[in-house]
Amino acid sequence: MTHCFLNSMSMISALGTDNNDVKARLLSGHPQLVLSKKYHPTGNALPLALVQETLAPIPFDDKKWHSRNNQMAWTAAQSILPDIKALISKFGKERIGVIIGTSTSGIGDNERDMQIHAQSGVLPESYHYGKQEMGETASFLGTVFDVCGPTFGISTACSSGAKALASARRLVRSGICDAVIAGGVDTLCKLTVQGFSSLEAVSEEQCNPFSVNRKGINIGEAAALFIVSKETSDIELAGVGESSDAHHISAPDPSGQGAISCMTAALKDAKVSSNEIDYVNLHGTATELNDQMEAKAVAEVFGSDTPCSSTKPFTGHTLGAAGALEAAICWLALKEGIIPKHLWDGCQDDKLPKIDLSNGEQNRTLHYALSNSFAFGGNNISLILRKV
Numbered sequence: 001m002t003h004c005f006l007n008s009m010s011m012i013s014a015l016g017t018d019n020n021d022v023k024a025r026l027l028s029g030h031p032q033l034v035l036s037k038k039y040h041p042t043g044n045a046l047p048l049a050l051v052q053e054t055l056a057p058i059p060f061d062d063k064k065w066h067s068r069n070n071q072m073a074w075t076a077a078q079s080i081l082p083d084i085k086a087l088i089s090k091f092g093k094e095r096i097g098v099i100i101g102t103s104t105s106g107i108g109d110n111e112r113d114m115q116i117h118a119q120s121g122v123l124p125e126s127y128h129y130g131k132q133e134m135g136e137t138a139s140f141l142g143t144v145f146d147v148c149g150p151t152f153g154i155s156t157a158c159s160s161g162a163k164a165l166a167s168a169r170r171l172v173r174s175g176i177c178d179a180v181i182a183g184g185v186d187t188l189c190k191l192t193v194q195g196f197s198s199l200e201a202v203s204e205e206q207c208n209p210f211s212v213n214r215k216g217i218n219i220g221e222a223a224a225l226f227i228v229s230k231e232t233s234d235i236e237l238a239g240v241g242e243s244s245d246a247h248h249i250s251a252p253d254p255s256g257q258g259a260i261s262c263m264t265a266a267l268k269d270a271k272v273s274s275n276e277i278d279y280v281n282l283h284g285t286a287t288e289l290n291d292q293m294e295a296k297a298v299a300e301v302f303g304s305d306t307p308c309s310s311t312k313p314f315t316g317h318t319l320g321a322a323g324a325l326e327a328a329i330c331w332l333a334l335k336e337g338i339i340p341k342h343l344w345d346g347c348q349d350d351k352l353p354k355i356d357l358s359n360g361e362q363n364r365t366l367h368y369a370l371s372n373s374f375a376f377g378g379n380n381i382s383l384i385l386r387k388v
Helices: 017-030 069-089 106-118 136-145 158-173 188-196 255-272 288-302 321-337
Strands: 006-012 033-035 046-048 098-101 151-154 179-186 222-229 234-242 280-281 307-309 368-375 379-387
Touching: 006 069, 006 151, 006 321, 017 321, 033 255, 046 179, 069 136, 069 179, 069 222, 069 307, 098 136, 098 158, 098 321, 106 188, 136 151, 136 321, 151 158, 158 222, 158 234, 158 321, 158 368, 158 379, 179 321, 222 321, 234 255, 234 288, 234 321, 255 288, 255 368, 288 368, 307 321, 321 368
Parallel strands: 098 151, 098 179, 280 307, 280 368
Antiparallel strands: 006 222, 006 234, 033 046, 179 222, 234 379, 368 379
């Protein structure tokens, strides 16, 4: 079976863009959340994981490409552009694919334009319906890179970014592509903030995963991009496990069977045992039901001694980008020998099985990391990364 490697990685989130800064913040326990009234229907100030950096301008005049989502993707791409150009030169543009996971695309931009229309009766010149299509950012990157391999978006809610990496691996293994630019991108919009608020799933404080005091998620925005290919590098995408329990449209199966199924499938795919995993990046949303289900599933598969953490208190829940962003954090953890800190109040929920929530470690020799993404509708995926 063809081995697939994550040759290059770039990410942008509330933690920043520089890998050294991201590493320091993941160990220090200092989140970068911002109180904002912009997205809440009643004007309540919510802690949101906003990207503060100035985003790269879109290199096209055509208004259909001008969205914050595309800007976020293009900004993330800047640091790996030389690697992308080298691959195109080596394999040819028809052998390079693009797969991007998202759940919002350019909806935030069109929300603003539709509000202007509601007030004035006229759509602004900046409006273009295509901005909010789920394949928009993949099409934009394919156009800007001038590649013509398979190019498409994946929108499976919070598993989208991880699904994009799994799909990229399939394209490379099947011989359809020699390399795929893959990842996830999501930007903040009222639809998601108000939607999760209506589900009573949003916390008005910093999220507190696996605590007895947990009150819900903080929503964030991010982009994480990888080059997936058979070219050997330091980090291999060694295992993928997927399941669909279809328990409920928005609530996870409380038994944890869907999560257990995809974690064990990923272990089988990577040909490793659970005790070989050095770090688990938890989905860890800090909602009542997700943490209850995930603690049960992780305890069953890994017991209580495998270091785990949820990095969502640092990045917010970045929805369609989360699976790719947290794979990028695992990529960095393996490269740098760190285990990100589990940021919480330390108040154990005695109703949850005990798992090893990390205090943050560095200078560790890590070989395998597993990342969980569990989405609406019971759409689950686990990725295993291996340091070569």
